[in-house]
Amino acid sequence: MPPAGPAAPTEDPAVPSPRAVPEDAPPDWPALVAGVLEDPSRLRLVVQPIVDVARAVVAGYEVLSRFEQPAGVAQPLTPDLWFAAADRLGRGAELEALVVERALALRADLPDNCFLTVNVSPHLLGEPVLTDLLLGAGDLSPLVLELTEHTAVADLTPVVALCGRLADRGALVALDDAGSGYSGLQQLTTVRPHLVKLDRALVAGIHLDEAKLALAEMLGELAGRLDAWLLAEGVETWEEMDAFLRLGAPLAQGYLLARPSPRFEPLDAAVAARLRSAAARVSFVEDVASLVEPVRCEDPTTGEPLLLEAGEVGIRLDAEAHPAALLLPLRREGESGHRTARVSLRARPSDGVVELARRAVARPEATRFDPVVVVDDIGRAVGVVRAERVVARLVALLEGAGGR
Template sequence: MTHRGRWHRRLDALCAEPDLLQLVLHPVVDVAAGRVAGYEVLSRFPSAVPVEEWFRAARALGREADLDRVVLTGALARLQALPPGTFLTVNAGPTSLADEDLMALLTAQDLTGVVVELTEHDDCDPRDLVAPLARLRARGALVALDDVGTGHSGLLRMAVVRPEILKIDLQLVRNLHQDPVKRSLVQFLGECAGRLDAWIIAEGVETVAELDVLRGMGVPLVQGFLLSRPHDDFAPLSDEALRLLRAPVHRHLHREEHSSHPAAVAGRRTGDLARRTKTSRTVAGAVQVVAEEAAPVVVVDTEDVPRVIVLPPHRAGDQPRVEAVGITLAPETAVSEAAARAIARDGDVRFDPLVCTDATGRYVGVVGVEDVVLDLAATPPAAHRRRHWRMGA
């Protein structure tokens, strides 16, 4: 049997018996809050062949969508057990999003709390991704770009896709503490994320020194074997990981990098402007309140984590608008940062309130863009600095 024939046979067997596939969950860690922010679903296949070989062979045979469908079916089945206040990241190749069966699988359910991560192996026209990603976002999904800084996840794809999450490739993280150029690139990607109203995850963190530098730079989310390895279930952080996150940051960065750390940000904070709205446990209940009172209502889960914000309609006579809560701001976020993120949003939602959450992801309040503008107008220019992120639900 030929090499191609053997791979067709393996893929046929997996499609016929999806239980042959093992899925594990790799935590994404909120370093400021010291907790798991989300879990990435990773595949383990029924052979000694490396995982990448399976996906490489599927792409070569034009069967990437077949393989992605099997993986996504198993991954989405984990949603019911997802811990409150966390997200679930699933991977999909850009070419797979052109497969209608795969899109039907994804859009058949509520994708709130799901991050669809675009793998970087395929070189495609990013404009081809706009329509399928709009369908996924309409179901509540967030979009992530994988391996930013290498491969095909370049600036053009970032500009067109407008991801909610940028995952910094592990090659940029490796020995970050010894390479000022890498630190500058990570800082640049953080600036890009701010302009896109996105947040960043540094993956492949394996040493205390790498974690120390990332914490000192204000990178909000990290992933790597230092803090947690993949597990079969939704595992919390170990005591050792918590000890590392509680340890003080060693200040061995250059002066210009210190100046961008959240603790160095001057001026007023987003939390100073936040006001707590009415909340609801159901979208239907929130819609009813908004229709009666013409004021925003935030839908929260049992842990008080915001999931949806219901807003008055743009025009009289229309129904209230229901928007998924994706990116949220921490109370300590500089007002200037909040302004930059508001302006980065699409025009139809640019002036919608910003949702503010605390270090555990729980709802604090909303911040009106008008209040942000008025505060900036009354603040001396020297107080306008940038940087702080908060994980979203």
């Protein structure tokens, strides 16, 4: 998606420019782009909630840009036109850097346990004005860089390398418009994002289209294999929302749930109540929280190894208290001791059990039945879920639904 979507219908009308221009004049893009860069007050930021559908609460916000509509220009100049024009003029990185800089400042008012996504173009991410801004900003959490692409990038290797450096500073990466084409799938497997946003064209009317449902399910499984969250963007009807609840998608965004606002607003109480009711009606959706097994964690600051009992599972933490590795019993029966294994899958307590099962079995064979590490909204370990508990719960759900 472009660095911002179309202006929300509820937004105040743009303030006309005081310059005298003929009626219905074509946009003077060089002057318009230069004007915004020289006077950033001509650019406003709004935020749209991203909802944790299982808990019916806001999990994060997306930063969207709003520009003044120039006087005398009849054609609505939507944000995507502004960013495309700036890119053509060689000033795209400057305009995106302006948005990113202001988004970084918004974190001071961000509600607890929420992330903030901001759009960046991969072909511009390596430009010094953007790179220097991000690398010089210190701790980037809980920022999510949403990679949009309307210009082909022949080699994503530098982008992936830079995203790795930014991840070391706390930033996460989202990939926009998944499912929009082969190039999008290539980016998905190359970039390996933390968040995968479904293309709006795939979301619209999904409850009426079996092909769309199948593609969304496939992308959900692929996201699970990459240990990424799936986000349904552009949800506008309850029928679409019900479809994604049945698929087990953990996150959703759209006018149905909340419109863009100048402030960080919570989810409307009536919308939250209806979302909880809709989730309760959907078969085979139950929280992972009921399966979580608390485990002991090895603290890297002490320098002392964690001594585990036979059959016990542990978690090794990194310097930020995030799960770095699993401590698992040795594979052969009768052997004492433990082995270290990488964390192959993370989940949240609010995730659905069926969605967790899909993601778990999508892992490589060597790690397919390793415990899943459960983390809170800021990545701290809550516990683990063992594969046998997931299977037992799926059987119980199937029997409860009348299946045999």
